[in-house]
Amino acid sequence: MATTYRTCPSSGLQFENNAEKLMRWHAVAGVLWLLVGGITALLVILTRWPAIKLLPADEFYLILTAHGIDMIILWILHFEMAVLFFASSTLLRCRLATPKLAWLGFWLMVIGGIVCNVAIFQGGSSVMFTSYVPMQAAPHFYLGIILVAVGALIGTGIFFATLVVAKKDKTYQGSLPLVTFGAMTAAIIATFTILSGAAILIPTFFWSMGWIKEIDAQLYRMVWWGLGHSSQQINVAAHVSIWYLTAAVVFGAKPLSEKVSRFAFLLYILFLQLASAHHLLSDPGMSSEWKVLNTSYFMYFAVMASMIHGFTVPGAIEAAQRKKGYTNGLFEWLRKAPWGNPAFSGMFISLVGFGFLGGISGVVLGTEQINMLMHNTFYVPGHFHTTVVVGTTLAFMSITYILVPTLFRREMILPKLCQIQPYLYGISMSVLGLVMMGAGTLGVSRRHWDMAFSGAPFQYEWPGAAYLMMGLTGVFGVIAVVGGGLWILLVVGSLLFGKKLNGGKVSDKPTPIPLDTTAASATAHTDKDDHVAVPGTVVLALLLLVTFVLYYFVNWKYLSEVWLLS
Amino acid sequence: MSAILPPSNRLWWKQPIDKVEWAWIGIAFVWGMIMFVMMVYWHVFGKQNLSNEVYKTTPEMFAAKAEKFIAENTLRTETDLNGQQVPVVKIPPGGDGFLIARLWNWYPILELEKGQTYKIHLSSMDYLHGFSLQPVNINIEVIPGYEHVVRMTPTKSGTYAIVCNEYCGIGHHTMLGRIYVK
Structure with missing residues (x-):
């Protein structure tokens, strides 16, 4: 098969020609959707900021629908396709399976994304990202999402096929690298997710065409969340893989234990999808037993997996740093970390923000009874901006600082601004999430145009603190948009004007992963020599636990103070 | 750069897990169980439960x-x-x-x-x-x-x-x- 392989001189990564082109195109498509999503984000923020209230109601709901679809589906899925091709073809140093089909998948995603956006901007499909029935969108709204899903399913299939190619061509020895293993769990979850999506969106499309008379609103919510929440688990598996990847590239960090990390990924496959039940905790259609079982037994095993990764990723970094001699005190390894390297700083803010803000708020939100305090309030978008944005998007942004020089062969422009960007974006987005959760705790609704209820039959005045929180949401939202815009500017600027870098040697055969990497570390084969204690990570993990426990019980206290319900 | 390479020890599943890691896994597991019990406890003793x-x-x-x-x-x-x-x-x-x-x-x-x-x-x-x-x-x-x-x-x-x-x-x-x- 006619293809070539290029070995990047700076990173040693080997890119196969087809995979490289696909990764670039997917990344570029993702960035363009992020741009649209960012512009819509600004409009949403400026409308929900009570002092500004920019858009009229109809435009607000239209723009909010576009923001959800463009960010959570189009930006993230395109980038994830690039991650899947990287984790298979590049890390395993083999050719990408069926590149023609991969291009078909790419174009389906592009066309589907455009079709869906056309439907939204025509104005008849302001049904939000969740498109709950019986509110109906135009048929091409659903059709667009279905096309994107088919394209993504093709990409996922190609990932699996590429793993088979690598095995058959013997381009690596032993087991898959951890990052590829993590990407594989993402791909397995993606397959489940996309099938759930098909199970609900195809009938909904038929319903919008008039071919099906009715879809039960509760059933829709249950099956739709099989898509809606599981797709966030793809993101988690993908961004945790990127954390390991960044730790490996920046520090040469080894996982503390391959067994533990892989087991934690495995837990994601087994249990995370069932966590979609936590969207239905305040619904009439499911029993308490169903809710408790799905959110505890199942979700808590997934929570355990995230807590394990939250320990092993910084633990791996600490071990690597201590081996380099940063052994003073508990935290010299962290103080002396390369905070000026945006790939690291972004990854670390993503890790901490995802754990402390996204993780804790998610579990509290997902507790059956406590959910009644927060369901559909502004707390919910506050929570998922700290998981999907601080967690996933920031991880994707930070890995781009590594990908632009290696994959696109361009030097990043304006290195000082590159250093600032992860802090600007990560910190403002984290604070944004916090103040959104604050407003939600005070009862403020999500997806709501007017806190003053103009035109309503009665009056209700939110507490002053709620207005303060919404004002802060406006301020930090705008800063976050600036931080995101800066990233787009830096990446697009670097692709267009960055100094061209040497692409490295091109060959028409793949160079397999040399066996000596295995042999070299085999000198430290006995685990005793290899073992490094990670006391700093232990302290960080305990801090997380204490915060978690306190916040969890504070919410039970809040709950005990409301009206009695039975 | 081991996370992006195949595990250096081909028999990685036989490597023992460090005590600290075991402890953390145990803590995470126990905490999950406590959170599970809390929901059940609240159904029995709590005054705010959503009707079925x-x-x-x-x-x-x-x-x-x-x-x-x-x-x-x-x-x-x-x-x-x-x-x-x-x-x-x-x-x-x-x-x-x-x-x-x-x-x-x-x-x-x-x-x-x-x-x-x-x-x-x-x-x-x-x-x-x-x-x-x-x-x-x-x-x-x-x-x-x-x-x-x-x-x-x-x-x-x-x-x-x-x-x-x-x-x-x-x-x-x-x-x-x-x-x-x-």
């Missing part, structure tokens, strides 16, 4: 029951800010009350007494709606075709708002209802 009493219904059936309830229990009518007459309906203590969610209002106004328990039937006539009682902050999804019977006991008197917090179209922000607690 739910019936399949249709908008017509539910509206008919609600109209009957309103006809039998209306105390007075009030003129709202839009000039509409809205009935204020007193639910007999311990009795059943009906609240209709529809585009874009909560109907009727309910009147309750502090410390009494009421069975409030919730359903939607059209799209999804969100029952968000403020400033108490209790939030329940309201779904067409499902009649949810929620037992509520107000603990403080006052005037309460029902905000709709599930997006239901262009008039969503005007969907505000009222409950009086005497």
